[in-house]
Amino acid sequence: MLKIYNTLGRELQTFEPIEKDKVRFYHCGPTVYWTQHIGNMRAVVMGDLIRRTLMYLGYDVKYVRNYTDFGHLTSDSDEGEDKMEKGARREGISPKEIADKYIKEFEIDVNRLNVLEPSVTARATDYLQPMIEMVQTLLDKGIAYSTPTAIFFDVSRFPEYTKLSGQKLDMNMLGEGHGDVSDSNKRNPADFALWFFRTGAHKNALQYWPSPFKSSEVENGNGFPGWHIECSAMAKANLGDILDLHMGGVEHIPIHHTNEIAQSESANDTDYVHYWVHNEHLDVDGTKMSKSLGNVYNLSNIIEKGYNPLALRYFFLQSHYRSKQNFTFDALDAASKAYERLINFVRTWAKESESVNRPDYQVDEEFKDRFIKSLEEDFNVPAALAIVWELTRSELPSHIKLGTLLDFDRVLGLRLDESLSDPETLEIPLEAKILLEERNIARINKDFKLSDELRDRLQNEFRLMVKDTAAGQEVTKA
Secondary structure (H helix, E strand, O other): OOEEEEOOOOEEEEOOOOOOOEEEEEEOOOEOOOOOEHHHHHHHHHHHHHHHHHHHOOOEEEEEEEEEOOOOEEEOOOEEEEHHHHHHHHHOOOHHHHHHHHHHHHHHHHHHOOOOOOOEEEEHHHHHHHHHHHHHHHHHOOOEEEOOOEEEEOHHHOOOOOOOOOOOOOOOOOOOOOOOOOOOOOOOOOOEEEEEEOOHHHOOOOOOEOOOOOOOOOOOOOEEEOHHHHHHHHHHHHHOOOEEEEEEEHHHHHHHHHHHHHHHHHHHOOOOEEEEEEEOOEEEOOEEOOHHHOOOOEHHHHHHOOOOHHHHHHHHHOOOOOOOEEEOHHHHHHHHHHHHHHHHHHHHHHHHHOOOOOOOOOOOHHHHHHHHHHHOEOOOHHHHHHHHHHHHHOOOOHHHHHHHHHHHHHHHOOOHHHHHOOHHHOOOOHHHHHHHHHHHHHHHOOOHHHHHHHHHHHHHHHOEEEEEEOOEEEEEEO
């Protein structure tokens, strides 16, 4: 029986889906204005592990992950510059081009980490009309109100505003999460923006659209949605009014997810999410990642140092999603060696059992039962991984150990089945061979930009990992 730690209630609860054997799962995705670092990648992998676990347990999972490509200000509390515009100004291209660039980069990275594709990938700019409709509903109900600069949600109209965070909200106090208080027409300091008009701090906004909303300072209601309304509208459009599961980082609890609940439940007149799941952060060398400290790494940095991306995935498997994890290269070295050991076990067991091409691998039910029980305790992947290593030390016949491990890899996502092919006879398609030749020429000509682009294509299109060595290009399965 699956139990989930529900942030709403702050306790372990038995999972009961809205519909039998079906799960509606929404995961807050990236704001695509910059390369996602390995902390962001850990969050995506944790969501993937939860989704894979649900599927392994027999649920039909509709998994929606979004891209925020407008409306997310540099402060989650409705202040600062729009992150997409910040990226556009940094690189001298349009916000859409910034989004296209970093969505493509993100998708290459998650593929390298063997993250399953979402059932739906929701890009915020494709859902402008549902956002406007939800804001209009809140206005019609008198829960939202208009000022010359924005449409605000009136938190005094939602008595359970802090039920997720458990914070005590003093309407007379200002602080983090209370929004931009520069508008003297705000009724309460805690009220948050649903729609920003193209005026005041946002008078030069690069991304804006007409709306039915009225402002004395702009024509045609020109402006853009607030970040919080985006997820509410996209979740409703793809999963309905009520979700089984909603996931995001712990930093979203006091502001973003709190605001999502308020606006969704007020607009839809029903509960919003039954189970809230929040992942903890990744530190590097015992400290928070910071550009000033030079300890911010992305997946390309890891690959450039010679690591297989799936070694990083294995590293992530070692920590529970609700626990902080500390990244060091020593820890990644250890994870890489452990991952290679699993690959060697698969190859050895396959040879010993002469079952390389057999589709009927046998699974040991006792080990599987223990594996499942670990996963059912709030997706305890580290405990499940410990059972994997017990399996490798067991006295079971090789073909059963092989079948059981490959079955477990449906959750772990380490692509262990690909290890069954002999690495010395790696088949490289003709088109990939041509790209390798082009990349070799680019390296000789010191065209490193083209070389990197071709390496990414080989990884993304053919799942071939290319490592530069003194002897030339070394190619392995990624």
